[in-house]
Amino acid sequence: MPRQRSNMQEALLAVLRQHEQPQSAYALLAALRTDNAKLAPTTIYRALDALSEQGMVHRIESLNAYACCRHGDHTSDCIMAICDDCGIVEEQLAPKLIGAISAETEKSGFAPKRHVVEVHGSCAACGSTEDRK
Amino acid sequence: MPRQRSNMQEALLAVLRQHEQPQSAYALLAALRTDNAKLAPTTIYRALDALSEQGMVHRIESLNAYACCRHGDHTSDCIMAICDDCGIVEEQLAPKLIGAISAETEKSGFAPKRHVVEVHGSCAACGSTEDRK
DNA sequence: GCTCAATATGTTATAACGTAACATTATTCA
DNA sequence: TGAATAATGTTACGTTATAACATATTGAGC
Numbered sequence: 001m002p003r004q005r006s007n008m009q010e011a012l013l014a015v016l017r018q019h020e021q022p023q024s025a026y027a028l029l030a031a032l033r034t035d036n037a038k039l040a041p042t043t044i045y046r047a048l049d050a051l052s053e054q055g056m057v058h059r060i061e062s063l064n065a066y067a068c069c070r071h072g073d074h075t076s077d078c079i080m081a082i083c084d085d086c087g088i089v090e091e092q093l094a095p096k097l098i099g100a101i102s103a104e105t106e107k108s109g110f111a112p113k114r115h116v117v118e119v120h121g122s123c124a125a126c127g128s129t130e131d132r133k
Numbered sequence: 134m135p136r137q138r139s140n141m142q143e144a145l146l147a148v149l150r151q152h153e154q155p156q157s158a159y160a161l162l163a164a165l166r167t168d169n170a171k172l173a174p175t176t177i178y179r180a181l182d183a184l185s186e187q188g189m190v191h192r193i194e195s196l197n198a199y200a201c202c203r204h205g206d207h208t209s210d211c212i213m214a215i216c217d218d219c220g221i222v223e224e225q226l227a228p229k230l231i232g233a234i235s236a237e238t239e240k241s242g243f244a245p246k247r248h249v250v251e252v253h254g255s256c257a258a259c260g261s262t263e264d265r266k
Numbered sequence: 267g268c269t270c271a272a273t274a275t276g277t278t279a280t281a282a283c284g285t286a287a288c289a290t291t292a293t294t295c296a
Numbered sequence: 297t298g299a300a301t302a303a304t305g306t307t308a309c310g311t312t313a314t315a316a317c318a319t320a321t322t323g324a325g326c
Binding site: 007008009038039040042043046047050064 | 302303304305306307312
């Protein structure tokens, strides 16, 4: 019998951990509807918001999708390297670089709070087979 | 009498130039519907795509909105400093920093193609009045 | 001027992403 | 135990984006 989830956030994390690729809110909704057919988008978005605040999940702005954090606690925002071929996202910690970006914006008096750094391209695995296309 | 636009792209650029804040595709649609009541989203998105390819317009991923380029030609991607208070976006050229971000992702064999660098925070004007909130 | 190709735009419909507002349930802890 | 907080349910709607197919405009070469 399907296990009853007591906690939406745990359930979401479990689904995200099954995937290397970020998942859209509606993909997550569909996945969890196998347990609860009446689940609504609102519930998913609320749980995602909570997980984001906790740093357990990162939203990928340029994909409108969500990935679970692959690092432990990190206070610095990170760089997301997104493979446009296979969809895999590599989360890279680079606090010095984030600091340098902050410094650049501060030159004009800007006060940075949140950094969205998403690099699109090809991962090592996909890049090495590029010539076949 | 309202001027007949021969060219959607020109019309879009004109609207974007009237605003310091990025505009959503549907805001642009609404603006241009005063000239052409039957204008459809598709037309707007196609023109925005064309302008983006030409580098005349930049999409702000974390806002789902579009801003016209405030620089002349630039081959390097740029940094967008987004004020969450007033909505103004400052477009900053920093090719060295973009290069450093590329270098970071290349460490794992990634081949970067496009950089999304969007920093949220407060601009100088809004930041200086923060205490009033 | 004609015609072919390329580009841009029109039209209809629908998919995908996200939130508002208000109600109910669960958890915690004084 | 009961009051406060956090999480989830429910309904409805708003916003962002694209698919698929049709038509029109433009420009180059003949």
